[in-house]
Ligand code: ATP
Ligand code: MN
């Protein structure tokens with residue numbers, strides 16, 4: 461039985477060869493969650509998470525003193541991760557090389573947790589083909605007061621519009637407020653082409669349904685609406701990875717869902733790290749094994 465310190469099953473607090481120090485440290489008083497419990501969660505979900513996370517430049521949300529203290533978004537390797545986490549050097553738009561972290565193994569993942577990581581975010585392109593996205597994401601961001609039924613209906617509406625263009629898409633509840641509509645891509649298009657498509661699609665949807673959507677990131681434009689955040693589809697942009705924990709109340713989890721189950725969900729955060737066993741069983745199910753996979757290219761438009 462897992463106790464609140466994360467020590468019950470694992471008295472030496474070692475996961476995949478990584479020793480977790482201060483396992484009793486409370487990192488989320490709302491759950492409450494300890495660093496040890498988070499490590500146990502990631503140790504359990506390592507395989508499904510790495511299916512998305514591996515071979516991808518990552519950014520980390522690190523909260524060394526817990527989510528209610530200072531957290532920071534780490535994009536670059538500051539040299540503190542040692543040789544347990546891989547690196548990739550990528551030129552920025554001005555040609556300057558920058559080092560990014562790449563998390564390819566359970567040991568590497570748990571090293572990030574030991575370093576105070578709560579969330580793992582990834583680029584939309586693989587490390588070995590960095591200029592060609594393997595997915596496009598429409599991140600639905602509801603304004604305060606938009607209820608979740610409206611958000612999930614909006615996600616289905618995007619799914620149907622994408623399907624009309626021959627694109628299969630998948631839903632992920634973010635563990636926060638919204639839903640990510642994820643469109644796998646075969647890597648034939650480069651970043652400018654994917655960004656252009658995502659932008660035009662978001663504009664077209666919001667012009668057709670201006671009461672419900674906006675494609676304009678300015679807060680003033682979002683009143684009572686859902687912002688279709690298409691800016692996840694720029695070179696260098698990141699999105700939270702499937703099965704990542706969130707530095708949010710209850711230590712919720714970003715979770716892939718089937719379209720038919722989304723229809724009856726009441727919130728974007730139905731799972732927390734306490735649901736590790738459920739999430740692992742779900743991830744191994746036939747439907748969710750196929751989640752996020754489709755060999756498809758952007759249509760000519
Ligand atoms: P929600 O459903 O609550 O919107 P979300 O994960 O979609 O959850 P957003 O705020 O919409 O959250 O998206 C933030 C995105 O911006 C993340 O996917 C993250 O990868 C990216 N990002 C870029 N810079 C930062 C930063 N400094 N802090 C946090 N996120 C950042
Ligand atoms: Mn969002």
Ligand code: MN
Nearest residue numbers: 599600601689
């Ligand atoms: Mn967003």
